[in-house]
Amino acid sequence: xxxxxxxxNLKVRIVTGFFQRIISQMIVPFISVYLASFYGATIAGFxxxxxxxxxxxxxxxxxxxxxxKGRRPVILIAEFTSFLALLLxxxxxxxxxxxxxxxxxxxLVSNALTFFSKPALDAMVIDITTPKERxxxxxxxYWSINLSISIAAIxxxxxxxxxxxxxxxxxxxxxxxxxxxFLLFIKESKPDIILKPINENSPTNNFIRDYQKIxxxxxxxxxxxxxxxxxxxxxxxxxxxxVRLTEDFPTTKxxxxxxxxxxxxxxxxxxxxxxxxxxxxxCFKSVLRNYSDKSxxxxxxxxxxxxxxxxxxxxxxxxxxxxxFVLTFGExxxxxxxxxxxxxxxxxxxxxxxxxxxxLHQRFGMIxxxxxxxxxxxxxxxxxSFIMIIMGIGSVFFYRSVINxxxxxxxxxxxx
Numbered sequence: 001x002x003x004x005x006x007x008x009n010l011k012v013r014i015v016t017g018f019f020q021r022i023i024s025q026m027i028v029p030f031i032s033v034y035l036a037s038f039y040g041a042t043i044a045g046f047x048x049x050x051x052x053x054x055x056x057x058x059x060x061x062x063x064x065x066x067x068x069k070g071r072r073p074v075i076l077i078a079e080f081t082s083f084l085a086l087l088l089x090x091x092x093x094x095x096x097x098x099x100x101x102x103x104x105x106x107x108l109v110s111n112a113l114t115f116f117s118k119p120a121l122d123a124m125v126i127d128i129t130t131p132k133e134r135x136x137x138x139x140x141x142y143w144s145i146n147l148s149i150s151i152a153a154i155x156x157x158x159x160x161x162x163x164x165x166x167x168x169x170x171x172x173x174x175x176x177x178x179x180x181x182f183l184l185f186i187k188e189s190k191p192d193i194i195l196k197p198i199n200e201n202s203p204t205n206n207f208i209r210d211y212q213k214i215x216x217x218x219x220x221x222x223x224x225x226x227x228x229x230x231x232x233x234x235x236x237x238x239x240x241x242x243v244r245l246t247e248d249f250p251t252t253k254x255x256x257x258x259x260x261x262x263x264x265x266x267x268x269x270x271x272x273x274x275x276x277x278x279x280x281x282x283c284f285k286s287v288l289r290n291y292s293d294k295s296x297x298x299x300x301x302x303x304x305x306x307x308x309x310x311x312x313x314x315x316x317x318x319x320x321x322x323x324x325f326v327l328t329f330g331e332x333x334x335x336x337x338x339x340x341x342x343x344x345x346x347x348x349x350x351x352x353x354x355x356x357x358x359x360l361h362q363r364f365g366m367i368x369x370x371x372x373x374x375x376x377x378x379x380x381x382x383x384x385s386f387i388m389i390i391m392g393i394g395s396v397f398f399y400r401s402v403i404n405x406x407x408x409x410x411x412x413x414x415x416x
Contacts, residue, residue, distance in 0.1 A: 006137070010128050013121065014137070016181055017141065019178060021144075026156040026171060030160045030164075031051075032045075034100070035104065054112045067352045071352070075186065078116050083172055090168035094165050129343075150274045150275065210350060211357065215357065220357075223402045224360075226402070232369055233308050239373040245265055249262030249265055269311070272324045273324055293337050294403065296333045297399070297403075301395060302392070304334060305391070306389075
């Protein structure tokens with residue numbers, strides 16, 4: 001399968017998604033720094049929580065609207081309004097005027113719109129791909145996510161502090177271009193399924209009923225729990241592992257010449273992971289094709305868990321580097337297959353609502369990681385690594401239960 005053979009909608013979605021993530025990552029990671037510089041860390045943390053909550057609520061709303069009104073209108077409205085919000089953010093951070101309160105409100109709107117359209121964008125990929133195409137598409141998409149984040153991190157770190165106005169202007173122009181591309185080339189992909197709401201005059205009841213059905217779906221719930229456990233392991237890199245290395249890692253001489261602090265080692269490991277995903281996905285693509293999806297999936301989870309558990313306690317630079325390589329290899333193996341499994345679990349006429357609920361696994365995973373960081377001063381690093389291993393085993397248990405369901409098993413066999 002080749003990129004040029006994909007449908008136009010899909011090629012546009014992958015390419016625009018690459019640039020959307022660059023735009024997002026040039027701003028989002030620095031907003032908390034921006035707010036803290038004006039209001040202090042405590043208030044900035046509170047304001048960030050509001051951003052997260054509005055994102056979750058707008059995601060649910062976007063999923064409901066998209067399943068009822070279509071993907072295209074949700075995407076176009078969100079993209080154009082986000083362009084206006086970014087343009088106004090630039091105005092209120094210009095050489096002529098700086099207003100952090102209005103900037104925060106505008107970012108809140110822009111972030112909510114991003115989450116509002118995300119379930120529709122995710123569902124569109126499933127709408128316009130066959131089961132066999134999805135593994136390839138998810139692999140390409142995952143590769144592009146890591147590459148775009150790398151580019152955005154470099155650009156953002158260079159230009160944020162002294163050129164925030166220029167960054168916002170560039171992001172607003174980029175968002176406008178993406179809107180025009182969507183307007184000209186994206187077609188509606190919502191399946192032609194007639195929805196028959198039980199309460200014609202009560203959208204709120206329909207909204208609650210639809211999401212309740214999704215949450216009560218036992219197969220999807222098990223998949224969701226497994227995904228939360230894996231994200232809980234992955235998020236340790238930003239929480240517990242980053243703090244552990246910064247505080248506990250002894251300054252090390254590399255090749256008897258360069259001194260590396262714990263923070264520098266952590267930054268190097270993040271860089272290794274991001275670049276590793278891009279390189280390994282290209283290098284091992286043909287080799288991995290010779291193994292079954294089920295085998296690759298479980299091996300990937302084991303390698304991913306093992307690598308992170310070692311990062312949880314080791315203070316050897318080279319062991320940390322090797323562990324990061326191992327978990328990165330596991331990551332590129334299991335994640336595209338996980339996404340393919342997700343695509344066959346979602347019900348056609350509720351795809352965007354499913355994607356909205358699934359998106360919560362990131363939030364719950366981050367909560368697990370933050371709780372681990374909170375209790376880490378009272379626990380031995382080896383015990384925390386043991387907790388990660390237990391989480392990895394738990395995820396295998398839940399994923400295995402999902403895969404062994406008769407319907408899921410049959411669909412997976414068809415796309416293997």
